[in-house]
Amino acid sequence: MGQYEDNRAASLPDDLLADIVGRLPRRWLAMSRSVCKAWQATIDARRLLLLPLRLDGIFLNFTHHKFPEFFSRPWTPVTGEMNFLPCAYDNPEDDCCEVQDHCNGLLLLQDALTQIPNYVVNPATRRWDSLPDHPSIDVMGVNCMTTAYLVCDPTASLHYEVFNIPSFPCKINGHLDPLLEESEWPQATCTMHVFSSRTRCWEPRSFHRDGDAIGTIGEMKMRWLQFTCSWWWMRPRAVYWGETLYVHCYGDFLMR
Known part of the structure; x- marks a missing residue:
């Protein structure tokens, strides 16, 4: 101009x-x-x-559906169709996608079977990005369970980030080392991988705990096992507000 x-x-x-x-x-x-x-x-x-946005519709995940279904009001211009994604025609009968997270109009889609995030999608513009495989996170040689969360603030930038936040080390079909089970959780220093649409790659970031630990890894494991049967719908939720991501973690503590 x-x-x-x-x-x-x-x-x-x-x-x-x-x-x-x-x-x-x-x-x-x-x-x-x-x-x-x-x-x-x-x-x-x-x-x-x-300002609060007008609610034009909602996405719902259904078992065995290829993509989440979009229930909308009659006047909304958004169709909610995901047939423009590569998995729609590469493997039409496989690779079911479901909404893992959302933030300010963007959706984070994951593979329904592996729970690995695959795409960041803007349903309004039908634009999408594929995510590369994220590195594993381990504590004392044991892989951590992780959950991905989407962060997007259009008031600050048109870019977005995906935080892959570790829950705690866990062996489903085995026992943890007693020394590991007695370790505090969260640890004093927490490393997580963050994908940025600016760099197009996952990068490690370190965060330091402010306050006391919520308990031990063994205690977190026991709490998680109480909900094993309902694992698929007990995903910890998160809210992004005021440039801060609030995550309700397993073990009933809040990570900010």
Whole structure:
């Protein structure tokens, strides 16, 4: 945008500008912040990107369905169809995908059998990214159970991140070393892998625990075994708010 156009955009009354850009889809509203400082100030001052969004529909996972089903209101322009993904035509009878997580209009789809995240999808624009295999995380030579969470803040960036957060070391068909079972959890330093749409790869990040441990790995394992029968629908939930990811972890503690 040239200086003349920039001045014309800045000269619009704030109320009129807010009424105009407030009608834009959320993605284009976020991009409008970069037009000029006046537009950015108007959008931020009126918190247009933080206003509650209209609920046009919901995605539901169904057993043995190829993709999650989308139940929508009649007027929504989003179809919810996932037939543009590679797995829709590569292996039409296999590779069922389900919604693992979502954040600000993006979906994190995982393989229903392996529970490995495969795609980040924008159903509104029908754009998608495939995720590379993430590295394993181990503690004292034992693989950790992990769960992936999607983070996207359109008010700050059009990029997203996927956090692969470890739960705790566990051997389903074996016993852990007693020394490992007596170790505290979470550990004082926690390493997790994060995928960034900027770098297109998984990178390790270290976080330090603030406060006491919730218990030992052995105690976490016993709590988890109580819910083994309902493992598939007992996935810990998370909320992303104010540039912070809050995760309800196994063992009933909150990771921030």
